[in-house]
Amino acid sequence: MSDQDLVRTPITRRGFLAGATLAGFGAFLAACTTSGTASESPPSESATPAPSSSATPAPTSAPVEGPLNFANWPAYIDLTEDESSSPTLTDFEAKYGIEVKYVEDIQTNEDFYATLAPSLQAGLDTGWDLIVITDYMALRLVEAGWCEKIDPANTPTAAANLRAALRGIGWDPNQDYHYPWQSGADGLGYNRKSTGRELTSIADMFDPAFAGKTTLLSGYQDCFSYVALLLQARGEITNKAPDLTPEDGQKIVDFLKPFVDSGHIRAFTGNEYLQDFGSGDTWVAQVYSGDLASSAGEDDVFVYPVEGSIIWTDNMLIPKGAAHKRAAEAMIDFVYDPAIAARLANWIYYISPVEGVAEAIKALDPEAATNPLLFPPADVVAKQQGQIVVTAEEDKAFSDQMAELTGA
Amino acid sequence: MAGFVHRHRWLIPYALMAPGLLWLIVFFVVPNVQMFIFSVSEGTLQTGFTGPPEAWYPQNYPNAVAKFEENFVNSLVYGGLATTLCFLIGYPLAYTIAFRGGRYRNLLLFLVIAPFFTSFLIRTISWKIILGNDGPFLSVVRDVLGVVPANFTVIGTPLAVVAGLTYEFLPFMVLPLYVSLEKVDRQLVEAAQDLYAGPWRPGGTIAGAICGGALGVALVVGLGYSGLVGSGVAISTLAAAGMVGAGMGGAVGTWLISQSFLRVTLPLTIPGVFAGSLLTFIPAIGDYVNVALLGSPKTQMIGNVIQGRFLNQNDYPTASTLSFILMAAILVAIAAYARVLGTEDLGASAA
Numbered sequence: 025m026s027d028q029d030l031v032r033t034p035i036t037r038r039g040f041l042a043g044a045t046l047a048g049f050g051a052f053l054a055a056c057t058t059s060g061t062a063s064e065s066p067p068s069e070s071a072t073p074a075p076s077s078s079a080t081p082a083p084t085s086a087p088v089e090g091p092l093n094f095a096n097w098p099a100y101i102d103l104t105e106d107e108s109s110s111p112t113l114t115d116f117e118a119k120y121g122i123e124v125k126y127v128e129d130i131q132t133n134e135d136f137y138a139t140l141a142p143s144l145q146a147g148l149d150t151g152w153d154l155i156v157i158t159d160y161m162a163l164r165l166v167e168a169g170w171c172e173k174i175d176p177a178n179t180p181t182a183a184a185n186l187r188a189a190l191r192g193i194g195w196d197p198n199q200d201y202h203y204p205w206q207s208g209a210d211g212l213g214y215n216r217k218s219t220g221r222e223l224t225s226i227a228d229m230f231d232p233a234f235a236g237k238t239t240l241l242s243g244y245q246d247c248f249s250y251v252a253l254l255l256q257a258r259g260e261i262t263n264k265a266p267d268l269t270p271e272d273g274q275k276i277v278d279f280l281k282p283f284v285d286s287g288h289i290r291a292f293t294g295n296e297y298l299q300d301f302g303s304g305d306t307w308v309a310q311v312y313s314g315d316l317a318s319s320a321g322e323d324d325v326f327v328y329p330v331e332g333s334i335i336w337t338d339n340m341l342i343p344k345g346a347a348h349k350r351a352a353e354a355m356i357d358f359v360y361d362p363a364i365a366a367r368l369a370n371w372i373y374y375i376s377p378v379e380g381v382a383e384a385i386k387a388l389d390p391e392a393a394t395n396p397l398l399f400p401p402a403d404v405v406a407k408q409q410g411q412i413v414v415t416a417e418e419d420k421a422f423s424d425q426m427a428e429l430t431g432a
Numbered sequence: 433m434a435g436f437v438h439r440h441r442w443l444i445p446y447a448l449m450a451p452g453l454l455w456l457i458v459f460f461v462v463p464n465v466q467m468f469i470f471s472v473s474e475g476t477l478q479t480g481f482t483g484p485p486e487a488w489y490p491q492n493y494p495n496a497v498a499k500f501e502e503n504f505v506n507s508l509v510y511g512g513l514a515t516t517l518c519f520l521i522g523y524p525l526a527y528t529i530a531f532r533g534g535r536y537r538n539l540l541l542f543l544v545i546a547p548f549f550t551s552f553l554i555r556t557i558s559w560k561i562i563l564g565n566d567g568p569f570l571s572v573v574r575d576v577l578g579v580v581p582a583n584f585t586v587i588g589t590p591l592a593v594v595a596g597l598t599y600e601f602l603p604f605m606v607l608p609l610y611v612s613l614e615k616v617d618r619q620l621v622e623a624a625q626d627l628y629a630g631p632w633r634p635g636g637t638i639a640g641a642i643c644g645g646a647l648g649v650a651l652v653v654g655l656g657y658s659g660l661v662g663s664g665v666a667i668s669t670l671a672a673a674g675m676v677g678a679g680m681g682g683a684v685g686t687w688l689i690s691q692s693f694l695r696v697t698l699p700l701t702i703p704g705v706f707a708g709s710l711l712t713f714i715p716a717i718g719d720y721v722n723v724a725l726l727g728s729p730k731t732q733m734i735g736n737v738i739q740g741r742f743l744n745q746n747d748y749p750t751a752s753t754l755s756f757i758l759m760a761a762i763l764v765a766i767a768a769y770a771r772v773l774g775t776e777d778l779g780a781s782a783a
Contacts, residue, residue, distance in 0.1 A: 134743060141477065164478065236585045237565075243744075284729050290588040291728055299557070304565035305587045416478040423745040431732035432503065432740045 086178075090122025092351040095136070095155045097338070098128040100206070102371035112368055116358050122351055133161040140343060144170040149345040154352040156205045159411055160245050162339040163195040171201040172342040178353035179203070182360035185379045189405060190337060194266060194413055202339040203356045204377035206369075209400065209408065210241065210250050210334040213311030215301055216323040226254040226329045229308050235288045237307035239300065240280075242292035244273070244426040245411045246334065250310050251276050253331040253409065265334060265409035270421040277425050284429055292430045314373050314397045328400065332407035337377065369398055470752035477746035492753040500737050500754060504761070507733040509654045510590065511717035514597035516647065518605040518712045519705065521598070526609035526704075527697075530616075544606050552600070556725050559596045563587055563726070588728035590655045596722035604711040612704025613697070620696050629691035636685035636694075644681015648673035706773050714762055734758055 101110045113124045130136045136157065143150045144165075157165065165171055176183060182203050190204050191197070214223045219234065229238050240247045249265040252272065256262070260279075261272050283289045293300070298315060300306035301324045313333075316324045342352045359365060359378075366384035369376035370392050386393045393399065400408070414422060437444075472490055473483025483489065497504070529540045547555055563569050563586040574580050586592050652673040720735030727733075734754060741751035 134746070138477070138746075236583065236588065287588070287728065287730070289729070290585070296725075299560065300587075303561055303567065305560070305585065416476070419478060420476060420745070420747075423747075427737075427740065427745070429729060430740070431729035432736035 086350050088120045088122060088351050088354045089348055090120070090124070090351050092116075092122060092124045092348055092355055093151060093153045093346075094124055094126045094352075094355065095129045095152045096126065096205075097130045097156060100128070100156070100338075100372060101126065102368045112359065112364055115364070116355060119358070120351070120354055124355070130156065133158050137161055137164070140165075140170075144168070144344055147345065149347055150343045152343050153346040153348040154355055155341050155343060156338050157341055158245075158338050159193075159336055160414065162202055162341055163413060164416075165341060165343070166196055166201045170344045172344055172346055172349050172352075173200050174203070174342065174353055174356065178350065179357045179360075181357045185360045185362060185365075187377055187379050189408075190377050193410070202341050203360070204337045205340050205359075206372065206374035207335055207337040207377060208374050209313040209328065210246050210310055210336070211313055212308070212327050212329045213297070213301070213316050214308045214325055214327075215304075215306075215321070216325055218304060218307040218323075222325075223308065224327060224330050226250065226331045227257070229310075230283060230288065232288070234308045235286070236290050237305065238283075238289050239291045239293045239297055239306050239309040240289060241310045242294060242426070242430055244422040245336070246310065247292065247426065247429075248273055248276050248422065249334045249409065249411045251280060253329065253334070255279060257331045265411060266413045268412045270418055270425070273422050273425045277428055280429055284431075292426075313375075326397070328396070328404040328407075330407075332409055333400075333404065334411055335375075335408040336411050373397065375400065467752045467755060470748045471756050472753075473749045475749065477748070481748065483749070489749070492749055493757065496750060496753045496757060500734065503732055503734045503737050504757075506590075506731060507717045507735070507758075508761075508765075510594050510597060510731075510733060511713055511719075513594050513651065513654045514601060514716045515605075515709055515713040516650075517594070517598045518602050519709065520647075522602055522605035522609055522708065523705075526606050526613050529606075530610055530613035541607075541610065544603050548603065553721065556596055556600065556721055559592070559599065559726055560587060563592050563595065587726060588731070590727075590731050592726040593722050593731050593733075594655060596726045597716045597719060600719070600722065601712040601716050604715070605708040608707035608711060609701065609704045612701040612707075616697055616700045620700075621692050624692035624696045629695055631686075632689050632691045632694055633686060636689045637682050638685070640685020640689065641678040641682035644684070645674040645678035647681070648675075648677020651677075702773055706770070709769065710766060713765070717762060718758060 102112055103110055110126070113126055117124055136155070140150050140152075140155075176199075179199075183199065186199065186203065190207070191199075193202075196202050212223060212226060212229065214228075216222065218237070223229075240250070248268060252261050252263075252265050252268055255272075255275060256264075260275055261268070263269065263272055280289065290305070291300075293309070297306055297309045297311055301309070301316070302321065311326060313326060313328075316326045340352075340356050342349055346352060359368065362378055362380035362384040365376045365378035366381045366388055369381055370385055370388045375398060382393055382399055385398070396404070412422065469484055470481070471492060472488050473481045474487075474489050474492075475481040475483075525544070529537055529544075533540050561567050565585065565587070569586060570580075570584070574582065574584055649670055652670055717733075718735045720733060720739050723731055723733050723736050727736075738751050738754050738758070741747040741754070
């Protein structure tokens with residue numbers, strides 16, 4: 025399953041706690057079956073221009089024409105208190121006088137890719153102007169030549185405000201095709217009561233005391249990258265996570281296989297680890313940042329392991345042949361305004377890619393400004409590595425290696 | 433008009449069949465042809481597919497069998513055990529409802545299907561809670577009785593998977609059994625009793641003990657404790673399971689199975705047994721949700737592989753190959769089963 029995405033069953037800060045576990049399951053099962061159903065977010069219909077103080081008009085002469093067809097993950101946008109509309113989208117519509125058709129149509133990267141691929145292969149418009157896709161899948165789209173080039177003249181704010189850590193990504197170093205939407209991390213989750221001690225490292229997961237109570241994430245993008253951090257610390261792997269080769273993958277398999285065979289690692293999961301923490305079946309797990317804090321018990325703790333953590337990013341892309349490319353560029357630039365980005369981050373609980381959000385968020389919620397989930401401390405960031413970056417052939421090799429571990 | 437219809441009345445059966453035929457062609461034949469082509473192709477969604485007519489890859493079939501043999505075995509064993517357990521639980525249940533249900537019959541039948549009013553997923557997830565670390569099963573077995581060590585887990589073992597499958601498909605076994613039991617003419621049973629079909633001893637005791645013992649051993653082996661075979665522990669575990677099974681089977685055979693049941697009721701309900709077994713075995717063998725939620729990497733069934741290959745790795749050829757092999761395996765199993773039971777007419781039991 026494409027567990028990495030499941031997690032993105034995103035957690036808004038309000039009104040999500042109780043249902044989170046089952047909702048996560050819904051996403052998990054949606055991933056198990058063929059495709060999730062699209063749930064349309066409340067359309068923001070007010071296209072009446074209103075005075076906006078936040079930004080200057082677009083710098084080029086090309087007119088911004090709508091509607092902007094924007095596909096994103098569920099609950100990945102800020103909402104008003106009554107959850108009837110999104111302030112970000114409303115403001116965008118007001119500024120440019122065009123309609124945004126915002127559809128929460130992406131449940132997993134793989135499924136969404138499967139819906140896009142036929143059109144893109146045939147050179148047809150996919151119907152989307154802007155999509156949000158995780159690194160490894162974004163890479164796949166960019167390498168296939170299936171993305172429109174972003175005109176830097178239309179995205180000056182984004183170019184100026186993108187955090188340094190997210191620049192120079194191997195597959196698109198100059199932001200020709202993508203700008204990040206939000207990021208999150210893979211780290212160590214554990215139940216303080218069950219483990220009986222505080223854990224700090226990935227190595228702690230392999231303490232014999234936790235046999236049968238330990239889980240890892242099931243996508244190799246998550247699992248291999250994360251275990252590589254441990255093997256790097258032991259000097260067994262020298263490549264950083266993004267540069268892992270199938271040979272490194274084999275070392276990871278060789279390391280993990282005995283733990284799988286002995287039953288120490290009970291399962292490779294999506295974010296149903298939330299449930300397993302609840303039932304006491306999981307004590308220690310590889311988890312996504314934010315999940316435990318927002319949706320699990322108070323003894324369930326998330327830490328950035330001492331070996332490091334894996335950072336992933338969901339990226340905005342403009343699919344080839346998009347009818348309203350200029351509007352998509354306007355949206356990319358718009359969400360890189362620190363004030364708007366802060367409002368977004370303060371709602372959805374993920375790491376904003378925008379420089380200056382830390383300052384801007386203080387005005388909204390002083391507590392959020394120090395939350396390590398929203399703003400990982402410098403020592404954590406220094407030890408963060410991206411997920412594996414692969415070619416199609418390597419993808420097959422890694423998938424096969426992962427299948428060897430998951431048994432399917 | 434009437435003349436037209438009259439002249440072309442040979443068309444009428446075809447016209448009546450058309451909706452069903454069309455449905456079959458569009459939703460069965462066409463996808464299967466597509467699947468077959470994939471099954472002898474190579475590649476993934478990313479790398480593109482190469483296949484017929486340019487190149488054929490029939491070696492996909494032996495390769496898939498060799499590579500995923502373990503998953504096929506898991507499927508067959510878990511599916512078979514779940515079906516057997518469903519029968520052992522379902523037959524007495526259906527018998528009781530049909531023969532002793534009285535005016536509560538409909539209520540009892542309703543209770544059998546009542547779980548269906550809840551989502552399949554919720555029901556499976558609830559097994560995670562029942563068998564979970566803090567759940568009722570372990571709190572009795574581990575905390576109260578203390579027969580298992582403190583770090584014992586059920587989730588992730590074949591036991592959990594088979595329990596989930598058995599529960600999931602029990603109604604599919606009970607309903608056909610009930611239908612066939614309900615049709616049994618009581619006068620035939622009375623006639624048999626008049627003709628000295630009394631208790632079945634010692635035949636029932638022996639048969640019950642043999643069947644029970646075999647089942648006990650099969651359960652232990654099938655549930656994955658077979659890794660212990662060869663050590664002293666295994667032999668004693670197997671022996672213990674066999675003895676317990678034999679004891680229980682013997683008791684059942686001695687006191688509950690009569691000659692009239694053996695010679696009249698059971699043979700008359702064989703079509704129900706056949707239908708129930710198929711309705712249980714076929715979905716159970718292809719199931720992947722139970723393993724995904726209750727299993728571990730070592731208990732993966734073939735359905736999990738197919739699901740992962742199709743949706744995660746986009747490796748359509750391997751997934752299609754495995755689907756065809758599974759289909760073939762099921763057909764062969766059914767054919768063999770039909771021959772053994774002597775019920776080649778499934779329609780007889782569908783009534």
